Amino acid sequence: MVQNLSVVGLGKLGAPMLAVFAQKGFNAIGMDLNPAFVDAINEGRAPVPEPGLQEMITANRSRIRATTKMEEAVLESDITFIIVPTPSGEGGFFRNDYVISAVKEIGAALRKKEGYHVVVITSTVMPGSTGGVIRQALEEASGRTVGEDLGLCYNPEFIALGTVVRDMLFPDMILIGESDDKAGGVLETVYRQSTESNPEFQRMNWVNAEICKISVNTYVTTKISYANMIADLCDHLEGADADVVTSALGADSRIGKKYIRGAIAYGGPCFPRDNKAFAALGRSLGANTDLAVATDVINSHQSVRLSRAVAKLNKPGAKVAILGLAYKPNTPVIEESQGLALAEQLLADGYGVSLSDPEALESLSAASLPSGATVEADPHAAINKADIVIVMTAWDAYRQLSAGEFAGKIVIDPWRLYNQGSLSAAENHIWLGWGSKSAN
Known part of the structure; x- marks a missing residue:
């Protein structure tokens, strides 16, 4: 043995x-x-x-x-x-x-x-x-x-x-x-x-296992992009709520509940590259892997979708606090960070951007810090100075923020960390739902 x-x-x-x-x-x-x-x-x-x-x-x-x-x-x-x-x-x-x-x-x-x-x-x-x-x-x-x-x-x-x-x-x-x-x-x-x-x-055998590995990740990314596509539709239809729709979809055993909830784009060291590798393999073999290509296109659109939401809520020059740079909670990894991607987009559009994260700030280098962005280790300070707050990573530390801290702020909450009713009760507070036209 x-x-x-x-x-x-x-x-x-x-x-x-x-x-x-x-x-x-x-x-x-x-x-x-x-x-x-x-x-x-x-x-x-x-x-x-x-x-x-x-x-x-x-x-x-x-x-x-x-x-x-x-x-x-x-x-x-x-x-x-x-x-x-x-x-x-x-x-x-x-x-x-x-x-x-x-x-x-x-x-x-x-x-x-x-x-x-x-x-x-x-x-x-x-x-x-x-x-x-x-x-x-x-x-x-x-x-x-x-x-x-x-x-x-x-x-x-x-x-x-x-x-x-x-x-x-x-x-x-x-x-x-x-x-x-x-x-x-x-x-x-x-x-x-x-x-x-x-x-x-x-x-x-070896080759079947190799195909299986990248196929698993490609299938998961397809589910993520599909859920985000539904949420995007719901942004534009009166009375639509992506959570209601995707919850019903997930109840069907042919689909399942995992990874079928609209939020932000996928990132990290595996999902984006595995999806691209799957598409590249298909091209090299003459096989049609356009589904992987479409998944990647929809994923890339999510930063644009968020920046457009910001543009509807406030003009260039407004200050935006991005809470969360790690690609997911409980890791400092910022590879393919959606928070950084959004920061680049907003800075190009003329907004002021501050960045905060409980662990990932140490991963930032001079090369990875978007030009013009500022860093706030304390999320309270970032919120205080902002006109718009966007929660990009579902850290437990962000779940624990009280409604009063967002008073007078516009909050974009893709992960639905906060109770809409409680936040809306905050003075002068505007809450923007994600994938929910009725909440806009």
Whole structure:
């Protein structure tokens, strides 16, 4: 039975994976080229911010350690998970540079090791990669052939920043693209020990698993854009309320309630790029993937929709406070931030813009801060100075703001954090509903 695991890449996903494995009784060794990440793990500190991660590392220090040496990680484990970046490259395709580099180092280490070893690609890759360039690089570097003494699996995670630990413990499904039954069986055994939700195991060949991964995210983004399209319609029809419509849609089991509520555009490090990669794959194969293209077009329209709402409510020169830059609550990540996208649009239209967020301000750099925008760490100060307040991220801290703080302000609340009746009672307060013509 496998007891020793290694995880290559100790970033936003790799560090939680290492901690979860240790929590479930495995001896987990992490490998990363960044000595700061390695030192953090060895000193019992979380290398990245993620709810629950520090507590899990603290509770399992005896089973967790890290190194900058790939050979050490491979020789002291039976299965190695690779969870390194696969950034978008030309045309929207994912680049395999970091995966290939890791695979070559793993292969070189395996030349010094006897016995069976499983290599698991957890990073998201384009369909055809695992059985193509990745397998080739692994076999050439190791001097082994995938099969009897070397397993190769594609096993992407379905998680979201801010809930990574929970998502790893309670997955709906475990997707395994396997070189053979032996490799897939080893990986399934690991997950049966490390998960708590009795997930459904879907085992298949590499390419089917690769297609499945980007298809899941593309389907979810389609639902998000569909809900936003309905909300956009409801903005223009008297008496229409998108929440009423989408609640009824979600009651149909063919549709379901998840991700079918109008709000703002999707962002973050996965959804936008996976959707673009799906469309790019279709173009390269001559397959029609226009649905993914349309999803992206509707998503891009949401910033325009918000800026138009602002223009109807106040003239250029008015001050707008944007509350929320993180792409979702409980993470400081601002990749594809809809708050920043809206700020750029409003600044171009001539509005004054201030930005606030409980965690993401530290992620802002001189390059990512929109020219002309100001930053307010205190949301109360941002609200106080604004004519219009737009809540872009559904942080709990924003839910707790009282109605009185919005007195005299126009509030655009895409997430419906606030009770309309309570807010409307505030002196001189105007509340703009989202996806609800009757609330305008």
